[in-house]
Amino acid sequence: MDNILVMKNITKSFPGVTALKGVSFNIRRGEVHAIVGENGAGKSTLMKILSGVYQPTSGEFFLDGRKVSFKDPKEAQLSGISIIHQEFSLIPYLNSVENIYLGREIRKANGLLDKKKMREKAEETLKRLNADFDLNKPIAHLSVANQQFIEIAKAISIDTKVLIFDEPTASLTGNEINNLFKLIETLKADGVTIIYISHHLDEIIHICDRLTVLRDGEYVDTKDVAKCTKQEIVKMMVGREIINVFPERPSHHQFRNEIRLQVKKITNSNVSDISFDLKKGEILGVAGLVGSGRTEMVRALVGADPAEEKEVYINGEKATIKNPTDALSHGICLIPESRKTQGLILDMSIKKNISLPILNELSNRLKIINRKRENNIVNKSIKDLLIKTPSSMQKAKNLSGGNQQKVVLAKWINTDSNILIFDEPTRGIDIGAKEEIYRLMRDLADDGISIIMISSELPEVLGMSDRVLVMYKGRVQAMLDGKEATQEKVMHYATGGVNQ
Amino acid sequence: MNGLTMKRNYKEMFKTPEMLTLIGFFVLCIIFSVVSEEFLSLTNVSNIIRQVSINGILAVGMTFVILTGGIDLSVGSVMALTGTIMAGMMINVGLPPFAAVLVGIILGAVIGYINGAFTAYARIPAIIVTLAMMEIARGAALLYTGGYPLSGLPASYSFIGQGYLFGVIPMPAVIMIIVFVVAYIILNHLPLGRYIYAIGGNEEAVRLSGIKVKRIKASVYLISGITAGIAGAIMSSRLSSGQPMAGEGYELDAIAAVVLGGTSIAGGRGHIFGTLLGALLLGVLSNGLNLLGVSPYVQRVLKGAIIIGAIYYSSIRQKD
Amino acid sequence: MNGLTMKRNYKEMFKTPEMLTLIGFFVLCIIFSVVSEEFLSLTNVSNIIRQVSINGILAVGMTFVILTGGIDLSVGSVMALTGTIMAGMMINVGLPPFAAVLVGIILGAVIGYINGAFTAYARIPAIIVTLAMMEIARGAALLYTGGYPLSGLPASYSFIGQGYLFGVIPMPAVIMIIVFVVAYIILNHLPLGRYIYAIGGNEEAVRLSGIKVKRIKASVYLISGITAGIAGAIMSSRLSSGQPMAGEGYELDAIAAVVLGGTSIAGGRGHIFGTLLGALLLGVLSNGLNLLGVSPYVQRVLKGAIIIGAIYYSSIRQKD
Amino acid sequence: SNNGEGSEDGETNASGKQLKIGMSFQEMNNPYFISMNEAFQEAAKSVGAETIIADAQHDVTKQINDIDDMIQQGIDILIINPADSEGAQAAVQAAHDAGVIVVAVDAQAEGPLDSFVGSKNYDAGYLAGQQMAEDLGGEGKVAILDGIPVVPILERVEGFKDAISEHPGIEIVDIQNGRQDRAEAMSVTENMLQANSDLDAIFSVNDEGALGSLGAVEASGKDVWIYSVDGHPEAVEAILSDGPFKATTAQFPRDQVRVGLGIALAKYWGAEIVPDEIPIDVKLLNKENAEGFTW
């Protein structure tokens, strides 16, 4: 077989953690190769080594039969390996063109930047991706999906032999994912080898030729995708069978008719005239395409962003919510979509992150924090949510993405709120952990907590929701009953369709 | 395994910036006590602590501000203004020292709160707000006194700045230690302290946690105003007068103490006792160089070089 | 749709911080020209530009540094040191003015590079490195001159600081404009400029793009050292002497100009012509207050209040 | 303290406008310069002139800028108290070129000055040194608390050293810089007392520094005597209180301005010949004669 990449005994240690332990396997020329594994299995770390971000502690790898070692990402790029990182690496205040050509600027003969040429070439590249947006805007003002396109454009605008995608679909929905798949097909046809990391096994089955499983930093196996079922893959990853990720919905709803939250006419620059209600013990799924304003709606609801108009009633009583503090005092809390920029204080320990919103409750009359109670609550959360960490004193930034997400969940669940709003709660989370999070949400609902769950994963919305609210262009397009909702129906409304 | 972790923690403790400042501090002390016989005498040690106290107290407020990712350039001027107002309250208004000091500290708090309000609520960069306040407070002190130092303070007032507790511990040092202990409790045992660290780490995450970020951001400047007021009391008592031009450049010394003490200038990380160490290190440095009779010009060069050297050395150690 | 975008851009342009400083600048100019008849006279305008030039030039280097998220507190001292060295080269060594200025600017570049190396390679916070360098350079200037100003410069040398181009445009202003144009080209038309903005936006991402971040970070301090050297030349020529104590506090004026000009103190955003505006605004402010005969103490208060006011006003406008 | 109100019948210049006099101070944060300003305002008022003042805050560049702005306002006379002799040259030149009469007070300035009025600073140091030597009985260890290196200060130190050199029994054991600042001087003196346990006396280049030293000496409980230059009200008070502060050589800031302004006016009225330099006497103040002295 013609192997483009050969890895031999790659080991990588960080202070206190060995992320990779003697990993060896091969990538064939021209294939789409998936890497799967639980959160913290070492996928991203391995990719960072291949792309020159990290150097391995020991071990070696060969590109086209030649032993290589990259001291920085540029060297890797020049040798033909590019990566689209799991965490975006864009410059917020530069525009799209400037980001795409960062470090590879095209110059005129006189040495000055050739802005026109770069712009034209960037437009060309983005056309290949079927992406269309204002190239002059600083990318901080673009939606997450569009930022993702810039990342991809950046990588494919270089001639590359191996292109690594580290969870590219985590912030994409429907159409955009299809565009991405088409792009991957084209790249493959052009002879580019692709390494693809994702927690979405359907995607992997759809586009990958082979897959490699990592578990706890160790190599488990490499298989032809065609020759294995989803069940088998899950078992290799998690080490156990997962039959049904979504917990049973209760057949009869014990709190059916108690309305807990009524929202009327939320309007601001991103959303208009949003009204709905939420029952006690209900899980309300919110579906919609990227940019449909789901995040904006809930941010306006909890007062994280201003609203021009808004009426909120809790248990029938009018509530004034001007900021997240008010929301919390009314028992509403928003678990934000971006764990790094909105959820965590990366330099703080897991413990201090989890206890942050409840410090007042953990303090005595003199306002002194009761350390013992704090430890108890935190340790319980770590245990309940199976957060994988050497200790509660570990800094949040040293956790894998999935475990960071669990810390974020723990942080807000402990506030004892009646209304929990989850914005993309399982983004980037492995299937085992997802199952736990779904279980947790269902248990909370069964205890009478009301839940709003925004998700870009339709199966998740369909599998969990009692009702589904579909948004389109900042408005409520439809409210569907959970049992009647189907993939087709939701997509119909999400793309602007009206009553069938 | 547990023993190993212990050992590792123990080893890592020696790599924290505070610990390195501590080592630097002891190294300096050893050098100075070898080359100068007076250095370790009781009177000199109490000398050093007294000299350090004003900068130490200002640096406490500065630590709060820097932990949130801010900066307060107005502390020197605010100290001068509060000091002259205190003197004025005693001399012209006839308030008793205690009341006059209170008025001055309240004034410091108000000015600090104004800094904080513009920074937190109006979102103007702290460096600009406090730079402007530095000019305003200095101008106000000069206007209030007409440029003259205000002298003729009651004799009893000199106790704060010149007196001794139990006959040996200089009062400024006592006050400084109280300020540090209070700061320690706030930062390490109260929710407020956690919030301050957290805001320096990720403000948006704290806001979404339902915490009133702006109020806390404003409060750190208020705290810095209070410490400037306390320093103003000590200063006016030490100089037996309200000096409108006192404290020029003190903001930079306070920042140096905080950063030498290992607090990240970007906020979110640091320790209040690191700041104490930083202030002591700076104090020992200038005392020692004075004792050795080093020329003032050479002192400036050495002081700068030693600060860079100390931090450079500590940064190398941390990387190992 | 396109028309709409255009319109929005046009409206948004008026909300950029630079634009607001521009408005503030014109408002001040109008007020001063109404209340003082001398204000808009040709000689006074050339006066203002000359007065602004040293701060403007320092602020150019400071803009580079701040765009990367750094800070350079040493510019005032470095200006004094390079100015005294230039004077020394002419007086004691007998170098011709051109060569002496070159020596001084190279010295500025070297000092700047040292700042940059400690900041970028040794990862010591810029505020500490440059604070220490501020002391070192000041001490070195005092040592070199023995504390006395160095006088006896060749008459031809006065052209740089006191001469006029075409008999009307003050030379310092000409030099300042050249410096701004060069800075504009670097920042907007060379990759280096891109990288400087990018580093201020997301340093890690720039590193991942394979750009030598450390080298670029070091280079901005080098640039700031060069501008300090240029300012040193103008200063020594204006003062007909090398003044070891010149430039105290100038770092803060330079920072004020940069931030008033709309550059984010956190880096990544800003424009060099905003800095020019910021410097002009500060210059007009102090010239106008002088012309109005405002008392020096009140001037300090007003200056601070107007700076805060201007930025506050601009921040409100931006929020609309 | 800005535009002094000129009376109707006040002094007017050739074009019939009211006489304008500018005074640029090196600093205005100390009673010495404030009393100078008071004398200046009174004197200018008595001739019905408009006044403009500026505070250079020790920065010569700012002083040049301030003076440029005064020239814009059309001053006829400039009284300059230079922050630095050399550095002020451009300002003196610019004023001169604009036809302004320029007189320096308190410290010399380079350039085409019409006159200079200043204290006999060498004498000030010398007199203080003499008194110290006398009080010590010609024997002891003494220290100098130096200041900002400008000519008047350097002259005081020189005068002091010359006086001491006439007494071989007295040894100068330490020279430190208190930057003429009270707080700085206090810390420096504390260290000085520490380093020299057998110190007998300190000479400070100005009273502001001496008052800082006084605090340190009193706190240490040591018997160290202080000598200085200036005649600051607090120094006078300290000398009379019979503490460690023994003597200071007083300057006469008001008279310097009065004489300086007088010369400038003479020039303005057409005098061709005026003295280039007018030294103003200084006077030693000790316990016997300090009573009642004020600037």
Ligand SMILES: Nc1ncnc2c1ncn2[C@@H]1O[C@H](COP(=O)(O)OP(=O)(O)OP(=O)(O)O)[C@@H](O)[C@H]1O
């Ligand atoms: N810079 C670092 N310092 C310390 N530990 C690290 C660092 N980066 C990664 N780790 C640890 O290495 C392990 C592997 O992390 P990695 O990011 O490769 O996981 P992953 O398989 O990509 O997980 P996910 O699916 O959550 O993205 C984790 O335990 C993580 O905590």
Ligand SMILES: Nc1ncnc2c1ncn2[C@@H]1O[C@H](COP(=O)(O)OP(=O)(O)OP(=O)(O)O)[C@@H](O)[C@H]1O
């Ligand atoms: N920082 C920003 N500046 C300007 N517009 C923004 C910004 N963030 C989002 N928007 C706009 O707000 C709208 C909704 O944004 P967003 O993409 O977050 O919606 P969403 O439905 O929550 O999608 P997702 O959560 O999947 O990203 C879009 O039109 C988007 O362009």
Ligand SMILES: [Mg+2]
């Ligand atoms: Mg990963």
Ligand SMILES: [Mg+2]
């Ligand atoms: Mg969203």
